[in-house]
Amino acid sequence: xxxxxxxxxxxxxxxxxxxxxxxxxxxxxxxxxxxxxxxxxxxxxxxxxxxxxxxxxxxxxxxxxxxxxxxxxxxxxxxxxxxxxxxxxxxxxxxxxxxxxxxxxxxxxxxxxxxxxxxxxxxxxxxxxxxxxxxxxxx
Amino acid sequence: xxxxxxxxxxxxxxxxxxxxxxxxxxxxxxxxxxxxxxxxxxxxxxxxxxxxxxxxxxxxxxxxxxxxxxxxxxxxxxxxxxxxxxxxxxxxxxxxxxxxxxxxxxxxxxxxxxxxxxxxxxxxxxxxxxxxxxxxxxx
DNA sequence: TTAGATGCAAAGGGTTTGCAACGTC
DNA sequence: GACGTTGCAAACCCTTTGCATCTAA
Numbered sequence: 001x002x003x004x005x006x007x008x009x010x011x012x013x014x015x016x017x018x019x020x021x022x023x024x025x026x027x028x029x030x031x032x033x034x035x036x037x038x039x040x041x042x043x044x045x046x047x048x049x050x051x052x053x054x055x056x057x058x059x060x061x062x063x064x065x066x067x068x069x070x071x072x073x074x075x076x077x078x079x080x081x082x083x084x085x086x087x088x089x090x091x092x093x094x095x096x097x098x099x100x101x102x103x104x105x106x107x108x109x110x111x112x113x114x115x116x117x118x119x120x121x122x123x124x125x126x127x128x129x130x131x132x133x134x135x136x137x138x139x
Numbered sequence: 140x141x142x143x144x145x146x147x148x149x150x151x152x153x154x155x156x157x158x159x160x161x162x163x164x165x166x167x168x169x170x171x172x173x174x175x176x177x178x179x180x181x182x183x184x185x186x187x188x189x190x191x192x193x194x195x196x197x198x199x200x201x202x203x204x205x206x207x208x209x210x211x212x213x214x215x216x217x218x219x220x221x222x223x224x225x226x227x228x229x230x231x232x233x234x235x236x237x238x239x240x241x242x243x244x245x246x247x248x249x250x251x252x253x254x255x256x257x258x259x260x261x262x263x264x265x266x267x268x269x270x271x272x273x274x275x276x277x278x
Numbered sequence: 279t280t281a282g283a284t285g286c287a288a289a290g291g292g293t294t295t296g297c298a299a300c301g302t303c
Numbered sequence: 304g305a306c307g308t309t310g311c312a313a314a315c316c317c318t319t320t321g322c323a324t325c326t327a328a
Contacts, residue, residue: 017282017327038318053285058318060283074217078292079317092260105254115244115269121231123271130254132262156302156307177293192310197293199308217317218292 014067024048025060029070030084035091035100037079073100073127092130096137103130153206163187164199168209169223174230174239176218212239212266231269235276242269 012023028044029036036044042057061082064070073081073091081100090103105128112123151162167183168175175183181196200221203209212220212230220239229242244267251262 015282019283019327021284051285053287054317055286055319056284059320062319078213078217078219080217092254092258092262094260095263101258101260103254103258105250105257111244111267112269112271115231115242116271118244119231119240119242120274121233121240121269121271122277123231123269124234125271126267126269128250128265128267130251130260130262130265132251132255132260132264135259138261154307158301158308160309190310192312193292194294194311195309198295201294 012069015063021045021049021052021056022060022063024052025057026064026069029061029064029082032084035073035081035083037081041082088125090128090130092132092134094134094137095131096133099134101134151208154202160184160188160191160195161199161202163191164196165203165208168200168203168221171223174212174220174222176220180221227264229267229269231271231273233273233276234270235272238273240273 012018012026015022024045025041028041032040032044034040038054038057038061041061042052042054045052045057061070061072061080065072065082068086071083071086073083085102088107090105090107092101092103093099094101112126115121116123151157151165154161163184164180167180171179171183173179177193177196177200180200181191181193184191184196200209200211200219204211204221207225210222210225212222224241227246229244229246231240231242232238233240251265254260255262
């Protein structure tokens with residue numbers, strides 16, 4: 001159903017059909033520098049397409065995730081959060097204001113290999129999240 | 140309201156009142172070598188206290204967590220999972236069978252310090268979760 | 279024309295909460 | 304007796320889904 005083309009091509013074209021809703025949702029997530037929830041995406045897209053429904057937002061977020069165009073975080077809290085940055089990276093969550101930041105820490109692939117060697121697991125990837133206070137919340 | 144006494148003392152005594160429900164819930168989580176959900180804890184405790192309610196389970200899991208007697212994982216999926224192991228450690232989730240394993244990998248505290256230095260965050264702790272296939276699911 | 283995509287509303291699943299009754303100190 | 308705790312059920316919140324309608328190809 002969904003065919004992922006080369007990273008260079010517009011992956012939206014690989015969907016069975018185009019829709020302005022999906023395009024708006026994708027753009028919203030990609031341009032957000034926060035790590036938005038579905039609700040937030042919905043509120044944003046609503047400014048452009050006032051009668052879009054939450055169900056459509058959820059359906060498309062799921063599709064876009066399956067197509068590898070966005071990623072989903074579910075280790076921050078019990079809310080799904082989406083991210084236009086598909087590259088592997090780490091996160092920091094401020095326990096005061098709740099904001100989530102991308103972290104520039106280099107990703108350590110060797111961790112996966114070591115775990116695989118020592119425990120006999122097959123390890124595909126890992127998620128690393130830091131918790132504390134951001135600059136603004138320390139004063 | 141809740142006073143955490145020394146790790147040696149029975150922290151349950153520091154609660155305003157005792158209840159057999161709370162004790163059973165605590166024991167169930169501590170003795171589980173899985174990383175149980177509230178629902179699972181409820182099913183277990185029900186064998187001992189048949190008319191316990193789910194609400195009581197949730198209330199006590201929250202209390203026990205606040206008292207530092209159990210910990211909560213919310214980075215595995217969008218379900219709260221509880222753990223009698225309060226020490227800092229990492230996790231592996233099998234994407235096939237869904238089981239979650241504690242990982243013996245040493246905890247790297249230096250990570251927190253480096254992040255703090257480089258980004259100006261105050262870092263309290265971090266969570267690291269690995270994803271892949273466990274031994275049983277590789278065949 | 280055909281099948282995917284939408285909007286709507288209802289349903290689902292996990293968690294919290296209000297309240298009267300109960301239990302502990 | 305005071306007040307923390309419980310059981311129950313309703314409420315809540317986030318997410319999914321069924322269905323008739325719409326729309327891209």
